[in-house]
Amino acid sequence: MDGTLLRGRSSFPYFALVAFEVGGVLRLLFLLLLAPIAGILYYCVSESAGIRVLIFATFAGMRASEIESVARAVLPKFYSGDLHPESWRVFSSCGRRCVLTANPRIMVEAFLKEFLGADLVLGTEVSTYGGRATGFVKEPGVLVGENKADALKAAFGAAAPEIGLGDRHTDFPFMSLCKESYIVPPKPEMKAVTVDKLPKPIIFHDGRLVQKPTPFLALLIILWIPIGFLLACLRIAAGALLPMPLVYYAFWSLGVRVTVKGTPPPPVNKSSGQSGVLFICSHRTLLDPIFLSTALGRPIPAVTYSVSRLSEIISPIKTVRLSRDRATDAAMIKKLLQEGDLAICPEGTTCREPFLLRFSSLFAELTDELVPVAMVNRMSMFHGTTARGWKGMDPFYFFMNPSPAYEVTFLNKLPSELTCGAGKKSSHEVANYIQRVIAATLSYECTSFTRKDKYRALAGNDGTVVEKPRLKRNKVMGC
Numbered sequence: 143m144d145g146t147l148l149r150g151r152s153s154f155p156y157f158a159l160v161a162f163e164v165g166g167v168l169r170l171l172f173l174l175l176l177a178p179i180a181g182i183l184y185y186c187v188s189e190s191a192g193i194r195v196l197i198f199a200t201f202a203g204m205r206a207s208e209i210e211s212v213a214r215a216v217l218p219k220f221y222s223g224d225l226h227p228e229s230w231r232v233f234s235s236c237g238r239r240c241v242l243t244a245n246p247r248i249m250v251e252a253f254l255k256e257f258l259g260a261d262l263v264l265g266t267e268v269s270t271y272g273g274r275a276t277g278f279v280k281e282p283g284v285l286v287g288e289n290k291a292d293a294l295k296a297a298f299g300a301a302a303p304e305i306g307l308g309d310r311h312t313d314f315p316f317m318s319l320c321k322e323s324y325i326v327p328p329k330p331e332m333k334a335v336t337v338d339k340l341p342k343p344i345i346f347h348d349g350r351l352v353q354k355p356t357p358f359l360a361l362l363i364i365l366w367i368p369i370g371f372l373l374a375c376l377r378i379a380a381g382a383l384l385p386m387p388l389v390y391y392a393f394w395s396l397g398v399r400v401t402v403k404g405t406p407p408p409p410v411n412k413s414s415g416q417s418g419v420l421f422i423c424s425h426r427t428l429l430d431p432i433f434l435s436t437a438l439g440r441p442i443p444a445v446t447y448s449v450s451r452l453s454e455i456i457s458p459i460k461t462v463r464l465s466r467d468r469a470t471d472a473a474m475i476k477k478l479l480q481e482g483d484l485a486i487c488p489e490g491t492t493c494r495e496p497f498l499l500r501f502s503s504l505f506a507e508l509t510d511e512l513v514p515v516a517m518v519n520r521m522s523m524f525h526g527t528t529a530r531g532w533k534g535m536d537p538f539y540f541f542m543n544p545s546p547a548y549e550v551t552f553l554n555k556l557p558s559e560l561t562c563g564a565g566k567k568s569s570h571e572v573a574n575y576i577q578r579v580i581a582a583t584l585s586y587e588c589t590s591f592t593r594k595d596k597y598r599a600l601a602g603n604d605g606t607v608v609e610k611p612r613l614k615r616n617k618v619m620g621c
Contacts, residue, residue: 145326149225155355158174161199174357174360206248215349215529215601222257222344241264290315304322346595348601351363387439389435404553421484424584426518433517443482515550515552517548521540
């Protein structure tokens with residue numbers, strides 16, 4: 143797989159991703175410390191010995207279900223970004239596709255089958271006990287050399303595969319069993335398959351790391367995390383404690399770049415009895431309403447589908463949870479609009495890629511004072527969103543980036559003839575129109591995917607957060 147279907151010949155970055163996403167920074171450090179030993183064994187003793195060290199350092203003690211979760215939600219984004227164009231052209235032209243790889247099957251199977259259309263994946267099998275990986279491999283061991291040839295014979299029997307692709311001399315045994323065999327030469331300068339030519343677009347993906355962690359980048363991440371966490375605390379404190387008109391300048395002084403485009407509407411005059419403006423924002427992170435408030439220089443309350451208790455505590459603006467009951471939520475939003483301006487992200491969840499999810503149409507029924515806002519951000523080291531992890535760390539990870547950036551673009555207020563009230567449009571027409579306007583501004587693509595689609599793809603659930611029951615006043619918790 144590495145060096146054949148993928149341009150890169152090293153599997154370390156993908157082991158590092160699993161190590162960090164499941165085991166955290168300490169597991170990544172452990173893997174990095176053992177990487178030189180793995181490299182020496184790989185090049186001076188045998189491929190099998192080096193790969194065994196990587197597998198042990200990465201997987202020992204991990205729950206198999208967590209490894210599978212990372213393989214499904216995190217790795218496909220990085221694998222697809224390194225797809226070899228020539229190998230993919232040959233692989234995709236074949237009818238039945240089989241991949242033999244020294245990588246652990248549990249780590250690569252989801253990507254190969256779901257995104258590349260592989261019919262059969264034969265890889266190194268990791269031993270488990272009690273649902274956890276032991277760090278050792280099952281017999282016959284790492285799938286290299288003769289082990290690959292034996293696995294191919296067991297899968298195909300007497301029938302010889304039409305074409306075999308490999309990239310190193312240890313692939314020769316299995317390649318000799320194919321009718322035609324080709325070596326893929328190393329060409330690091332060759333560009334990967336472009337996004338528009340991928341067999342399946344990566345719309346949803348998870349994980350905290352933005353870039354593929356090479357050994358050098360992994361070292362930088364480990365060294366930066368303590369510094370970045372302190373910097374994140376300082377940035378969050380500035381946003382939470384300073385008056386909102388000063389937050390914009392505080393962020394800039396602390397390395398957070400905020401760019402404002404367009405002309406925002408003036409504050410509503412409450413004495414006139416006029417309803418507040420509803421800002422319709424595209425959703426990139428849970429910090430969208432905070433950066434909207436930063437751009438306006440005044441706190442704008444926000445309604446949200448789910449937010450952690452920690453995020454509520456440190457938020458400099460008022461956040462109100464939606465109940466997902468249409469009548470209840472409509473009444474609450476109307477009440478908040480009577481008090482002033484309000485922000486809402488009708489996608490219901492974040493999306494990292496240049497796509498907009500389906501807009502819920504509820505907001506369009508409640509007011510004609512609608513201002514679309516296109517939000518876009520930039521992170522160089524950590525993603526500020528997660529579907530699998532603890533959402534309370536989302537703002538910390540965003541602000542742990544060396545120089546995170548947000549761009550807030552205020553679009554024109556929706557004309558009255560395009561609203562539900564004065565224009566007699568349906569709520570779905572209004573929601574779809576605003577989605578298209580924001581997508582055109584950002585050069586994004588509109589989709590019909592929803593929050594449930596995202597969480598089913600990444601976390602294996604529908605994204606519903608069950609709120610814990612609160613204790614009654616006369617009840618005491620003790621032990």
